[in-house]
Amino acid sequence: MPSLPRRSILKLLMAAAAVPIGLPGCSSAPQRLYVLTPLPRQTVTPQRNGRSIGVQAITLPEYLDRPEIISHAGPNELATSPDDRWAEPLPANMTRVVAENLSVLLGTDRVHTLPSRREEEADYEVAIAVDRFERTTTDNSVLDARWVILNGGTQKVVVSNRTRLTAPVSGDGYAALVAAMNETLTALSRDVAKDIANLRPRKTAQSGS
Template sequence: MLALLTGLLGLGGCVHNAPVPMYQLDSGTAELPDQSAGMAVLLGPVSVADYLQRETLLQRQPDGSLTASTDGRWAGSLAGDIDQLLLRQLSWRLDSQRLVLAPANPGFTPEIQVLLSISRLDSGPQRPAVLEAQWRVLDKAGQLRDSRLVRLEQPHSGTAADQVRAQSQLLQQLAEQLAGAVKPLSGQPAAAAEEPRKATAAPARAREPVPPKIPMAAPVRTDVEVFRF
């Protein structure tokens, strides 16, 4: 009996201490370009919603609420994984090694800066993976060249592993949109900033002296008759 009780307690301890699976985002088939040349792009700042800045793998429920998953968690910082995934995807799609995460080094002068704000990235066993974000593209003069609000959805099978795969694919689709907005700006001059118009009063023109009006002589009619002899 004592041996049986000891075995049950040991089995319970093993079940309680079972390792929890840990997940990372997948960068896909992004290949780093061989050439060191290419567009100089500054990626960031990339801001991520507060509720995503944790190791817990959150699950979106049918009623819209979020609960912590018991089947897995993120292996490290989700925000850091997002940065690296986007950096590799953009470097591959733009065929450039000259991509830097913000803040950039003092000697780096970007041709383009991409600002990104991710307000939602989650999924659930019965809910699709959803990504909501806003991105802006600035030229080297700091002028806004493009901007967009994005909402993307990706179905999955319901398992934690497949949910992570779906979320990774959403970020890859986002990187494809960003690359499509940045490519046309390659080699283009920065947009000239519009100089504010100064409201200066135009000097009043000196009025030329107006000559006095002379009344026109009107013919005077008379009733006098002239007789010739």
């Protein structure tokens, strides 16, 4: 087979270089990333001698523990958008936001996520298991969560509760959906903070037992 002249080979290589390569994401619209946000910090300095609260990592069903934001398209059908995603793993975002909300609502800076490198033992620990956290077919954001408050020393459950919340999605697009989801997470934080506030300080509770 006769070989091609050098000039012809160079032309072929230049033509091949001019053909665009379909790399993933090159022609698609940029992704929109979302996060849940905590309550704003108050101007009053938080107390440093308040209850010490540890917030365990929030658990989610596997269908929610993913980068895509979930909506219901039917009774047994879920829908996502390839361009609208959580900016970080949802359990980590939710856990951090709840911890920061509790710090604001209880007026203390002694709230931290678990596990923690702090040597101080928490007075109480909060464990939250989320069963639902998505948009419904009726354009509401729904949050259904079971949660307990445990004695930080004995790990005995001192409060067991459940929060079911819905918030209307006011507007089109995922920004409105995330805002409604943020509203329900704030309301959950208020429920937990209310029950923590009703508990006696752990040392007092132990001395009276």
